[in-house]
Amino acid sequence: MPTVLSLSSVTKIYKSGQTALHEIDLVIEKGEIFALLGPNGAGKTTLISIICGLVSMTTGHVSVNGYDIIKDYRSARAIIGLVPQEISLDIFTTVEDTVRFSRGLFGKPNAPDYIEQLLRDLSLWEKRSARLNELSGGMKRRVMIAKALSHEPDILFLDEPTAGVDVNLRRDMWDLVRRLRDRGVTIILTTHYIEEAEEMADRVGVIDRGRLMLIEGTATLMHKLGKRRLTILLHQPLMTIPPALAHWPLQLDAEGSRLVYEFDANASDTSIPHLLRDIGAAGIDYTDLETSRSTLEDIFVGLLEGQI
Amino acid sequence: MSGFNLPGIWAIYRTEMARTRRTILQSVATPVITTVLYFIVFGSAIGSRMHQVAGVSYGAFIVPGLIMLTLLTQGISNASIAIYFPKFTRTIFEILSAPISSMEVVLAYVGAAATKAILIGLIILVTATFFVPVQIMHPAWMIAFLVLTALTFSLFGFLIGIWADSFEQLAVIPSLVVTPLTFLGGAFYSIDMLPQPWRTVSLFNPVVYLVSGFRWSFYGSGDVGVAASLIFVITFMVCCLALLSWVFRTGYRLKS
Incomplete structure (x- = not known):
C-alpha cells in the first residue's frame, strides 16, 4: 500500500525545556487504522498536533501524501481531518452552520447533499437546526466528527475519540471508523481504551515519554508477545x-x-x-x-x- | 491544493457577519443610540448655545469626529473579540489546522470587523443628517478615510485579540488608551481652541490626524494637513501588518 504519512526524526522541545518527542520515525500506509497507545503525557497529542499544524516541531520532517507539512501546508492539510480530545465548539451556531463552516474553511465549495448524508450518518440530521448549546455531550462529540469529515479527508485523526462517551456512542463510533476505512480513509487514533485498539487497529504504536517504543501489526504483536x-x-x-x-x-x-x-x-x-x-x-x-x-x-x- | 482559499475566507467572513446579525442590538443599535445621544446632548442642547466652529455649526462639526470615534472603537472591539473568542473556546484549532494562510485569516476576520465598523459609521452618518446639516466636500476622500481607518483599527484590534489572555486584557487597551485618546483627539473640538501647551501636546495624539483628515473630507478644513493624516493612517496600518506578520511567523500566543 502507498505511504500516506511519513515522519522522520521528529523532535519537539517546548520552550520550558521539556522534550515532548524524541526522534520519532513513523510511516503510515494508506487505508490502515493505526492506534497510538501511551500513558498520559507520553506525547500522543503533541505528535498529532505537529502533523495537523497546531504545534511547531523543533526538528524533523513530516510529509502527508508526499506533501511537506511546512512548505506544502495547503495540500497537506486539505486531506487531513482532526477530531481533538476536547469538545471545542462555537456553541451559539447551529449544527448545520458549523459543519458548513468547516467545509468552507478547508477550501471546499458547499455540498448540501454530502453534508446531509454526513449528518444522517452521524444521527445529527434531525438536530441540524439546533444550536450547539442545546445538544448533549455525546451529540456535541458527533458534531466534532462531522466537522472533521466535512471536507472529505483522506486521513482522519481521532484523539481519544471515545473518552467519556457512553457505550452506544462508542459502538457507533467504532462502526463509523470501520465504514470510513472501507471507503479508503486512513485513520490514526489515540486511545486509553486498549480494547478499542485491539478491536479496530491494523497496527499499534506504543509511545512513552516521547519515544516510540514499538510499532507492530496488532495481530503480529498479539502473536509475538x-x-x-x-x-x-x-x-x-x-x-x-x-x-x-x-x-x-x-x-x-x-x-x-x-x-x-x-x-x-x-x-x-x-x-x-x-x-x-x-x-x-x-x-x-x-x-x-x-x-x-x-x-x-x-x-x-x-x-x-x-x-x- | 494551492493558490487562494477563497471558500475559507468566505466561511470565516460569513460566520463573523452572522454573529453580527445574531447580536444586532449589541452590534448596531447600541452604537447608533449612543451617537444619537451625543447629537442630542452636544449637538442640540449644548451646541445650540455655541458659535460656529471651523465655519460650520457645532452639531455639524462633531459629526466626523463621532463617526471616527465609532470606527475606532467598533473596529477594535469587533476584530479583537473575533479572534479572541476562538482562542477562548479553543475552536482556534480548526483555523490553525486548515489549509488557509495567515494573511487569508487576517483578511477574513479584519475584513468582517471593518465591514461592520463601516456599516455602523454609515448608519451614524445617515442618522446625523436628521439632526444637523451635513455636507461632504470630498466624498471619495471621505470613503477612503472611512475604509482605511476601519481596516487599520480592525488590524490593531486583531492584534489585541491575539495578545489578550483574558477578557480583562481584551478591554484594557480600548478603554484605557483608545477611548481617552479619541476624546482628546479633537472629536468634539478643534485643537485650535486649546491653549498652549495642550495644542502642541495634542499633535502627539494620533487620533488628531484621523479626525482632522476625516473632517477635512467633510468641510474642507482640519487641524492638520490632509497629507499628514493620510501618512499617519498608512504608517499605522503598515506597522500593524508588520507586527501581524511576526505573530504568524513565530506563532506568538497561537502555537506552542
Whole structure:
C-alpha cells in the first residue's frame, strides 16, 4: 500500500525545556487504522498536533501524501481531518452552520447533499437546526466528527475519540471508523481504551515519554508477545506450592485456591498434560481448568514496565 | 491544493457577519443610540448655545469626529473579540489546522470587523443628517478615510485579540488608551481652541490626524494637513501588518 504519512526524526522541545518527542520515525500506509497507545503525557497529542499544524516541531520532517507539512501546508492539510480530545465548539451556531463552516474553511465549495448524508450518518440530521448549546455531550462529540469529515479527508485523526462517551456512542463510533476505512480513509487514533485498539487497529504504536517504543501489526504483536494462561481451580486451598511442583513456573493466587500457569501462546509443546500429571501425582485435586489469552492491555502494561 | 482559499475566507467572513446579525442590538443599535445621544446632548442642547466652529455649526462639526470615534472603537472591539473568542473556546484549532494562510485569516476576520465598523459609521452618518446639516466636500476622500481607518483599527484590534489572555486584557487597551485618546483627539473640538501647551501636546495624539483628515473630507478644513493624516493612517496600518506578520511567523500566543 502507498505511504500516506511519513515522519522522520521528529523532535519537539517546548520552550520550558521539556522534550515532548524524541526522534520519532513513523510511516503510515494508506487505508490502515493505526492506534497510538501511551500513558498520559507520553506525547500522543503533541505528535498529532505537529502533523495537523497546531504545534511547531523543533526538528524533523513530516510529509502527508508526499506533501511537506511546512512548505506544502495547503495540500497537506486539505486531506487531513482532526477530531481533538476536547469538545471545542462555537456553541451559539447551529449544527448545520458549523459543519458548513468547516467545509468552507478547508477550501471546499458547499455540498448540501454530502453534508446531509454526513449528518444522517452521524444521527445529527434531525438536530441540524439546533444550536450547539442545546445538544448533549455525546451529540456535541458527533458534531466534532462531522466537522472533521466535512471536507472529505483522506486521513482522519481521532484523539481519544471515545473518552467519556457512553457505550452506544462508542459502538457507533467504532462502526463509523470501520465504514470510513472501507471507503479508503486512513485513520490514526489515540486511545486509553486498549480494547478499542485491539478491536479496530491494523497496527499499534506504543509511545512513552516521547519515544516510540514499538510499532507492530496488532495481530503480529498479539502473536509475538501474547501469552496464554492456564488457571487450575483447586478442590482444597494450598498454603504454598508443593516442592514436587517447584520446577514448574506456577503462581498461587492470594486465596490459595488457584494455580496459574503462563506459557508461550505459539509454542508447539505447552507441557500441559505433563503438568497435570505432576499435579495429580502430588495429590492435588482440582475442580476445573480455564485457559485465556493475554490481552493487548497486558502487553502494553508489560512494555511500559519493561517486562517484555 | 494551492493558490487562494477563497471558500475559507468566505466561511470565516460569513460566520463573523452572522454573529453580527445574531447580536444586532449589541452590534448596531447600541452604537447608533449612543451617537444619537451625543447629537442630542452636544449637538442640540449644548451646541445650540455655541458659535460656529471651523465655519460650520457645532452639531455639524462633531459629526466626523463621532463617526471616527465609532470606527475606532467598533473596529477594535469587533476584530479583537473575533479572534479572541476562538482562542477562548479553543475552536482556534480548526483555523490553525486548515489549509488557509495567515494573511487569508487576517483578511477574513479584519475584513468582517471593518465591514461592520463601516456599516455602523454609515448608519451614524445617515442618522446625523436628521439632526444637523451635513455636507461632504470630498466624498471619495471621505470613503477612503472611512475604509482605511476601519481596516487599520480592525488590524490593531486583531492584534489585541491575539495578545489578550483574558477578557480583562481584551478591554484594557480600548478603554484605557483608545477611548481617552479619541476624546482628546479633537472629536468634539478643534485643537485650535486649546491653549498652549495642550495644542502642541495634542499633535502627539494620533487620533488628531484621523479626525482632522476625516473632517477635512467633510468641510474642507482640519487641524492638520490632509497629507499628514493620510501618512499617519498608512504608517499605522503598515506597522500593524508588520507586527501581524511576526505573530504568524513565530506563532506568538497561537502555537506552542
